[in-house]
Amino acid sequence: MIPALHMRPRLAPGCRLNEKSQAPRVLLMPERVLRLNGPSLEIVERCDGERTIQQIISELQLLYSKAVPEKVQQDILEYLKLLHDKRAINFE
Amino acid sequence: MTSALQPPLTLIAELTHRCPLHCVYCSNPLEMVQKNKELPKEIWARTLKEAAELGVLQVDFTGGEPAARPDLAELVRAAREAGLYVNLITSGLSLDERRLEELVRAGTDHLQLSFQGAREESPIEFAGVPAQAQKLRVARWARQRAIGLTLNFVVHRQNLDQLEEMISLTEEIGPERVEFANVQYYGWAFANRDLLLPTRTQLDHSLEIIKSAEERLRGKTRVEYVVPDYYARYPKACMGGWGQKAILITPAGDALPCHAAQLIPGMTFENLRKRPLRDIWENSEAFRRFRGEGWMPEPCKSCDRRGLDFGGCRCQAWLVAGNAEQTDPVCSKSPRRLIVDSILARINRNGQSAAPAHSDWTYRVNPG
Ligand code: SF4
């Protein structure tokens, strides 16, 4: 499924980030652990069911203002699709 | 090796061997731990803390049936307080809605619910008791709560032809994840192996069904399929490598590198009543015995795949070929692969015969 910009991604039941105090930060899922680097952590932290994909993109474009904005958007959409296929997030 | 040693990711906590079912493929050992030998909750709570400090991220509460322990919710709470992700592996039989609610509130992240098949009679045939209606109730209660759900269907020669029905049932329930796991031949499953190993035709057909289910369910339910390694060309990376990814604790508190490790003769295992978890992981004889590559004989020693499958499963090498220190006999490079091939030849020559009678099975007993 291709995510649309108005959708609100939220972590699926059974998926959560470990605590801020725990390093390295990871996404905990059934039978697996996804290690998160800088940008992927920024994205996953924003999958709160409140922000739309458009908002997430805008926030990361600000955060990574040196990167090409279209590239940031493209990367986020691909990453969200991957997380969705892994059943780590739902789109609301 | 020791300097590069990583902590385990998963603690597999077998809380009890007690279970209301009698699965013919249960992975528990034939000699089970009695109730009065089970670790008390204080030692479990301490162990969960030690595990988190060591670097463990997830705990699997399993058994037997973990819900057979009345203090399960307290253990879930202790695991969450330690910072662990809590996975509960259950048959669903000892749960009612109130108990499930209590476990969710205590912080269970994810429920893995096991099924013997899609039919009313499946648990009767393969676990000796009627259980399907109860399992379906538990699945429904779980879907009404904020908890992840995996359905785990154990498949084998006697139910693999019902795979489509299991997939339909999965679609009705709508979990995040489903596993169709062929039996692994240890414990009770080894005793029943000749009735459980699927035929080549069944296996090929099942692969096609799984492939189309994966496509149909993409974005809804993640589908995972475990094939019987007897049919594979290379062995599985058992436990992600001996003493590398996981540590299993028996109900009595023995720490094992693998479910079936107690079968291997001449091994001694340390007990959590006597030694801290970190020390066991890092220094105990049992965990060091097959860790890394030092123990490997040829053909593993000079094989490109040794970092991928770690020479396969030690317990299988012992069970099938009578020597735990050799290459896993399912490997096509193993000189002992002939043993596995002759088992497969026998199964495939006989083909799919009539369903076995109750008296043909060795049902798992209860430790009491
Ligand atoms: S008898 Fe069945 S349900 Fe009980 S522990 Fe064994 S496999 Fe699990």
Ligand code: SF4
């Ligand atoms: S020879 Fe050993 S390392 Fe190579 S594939 Fe076989 S089991 Fe794995």
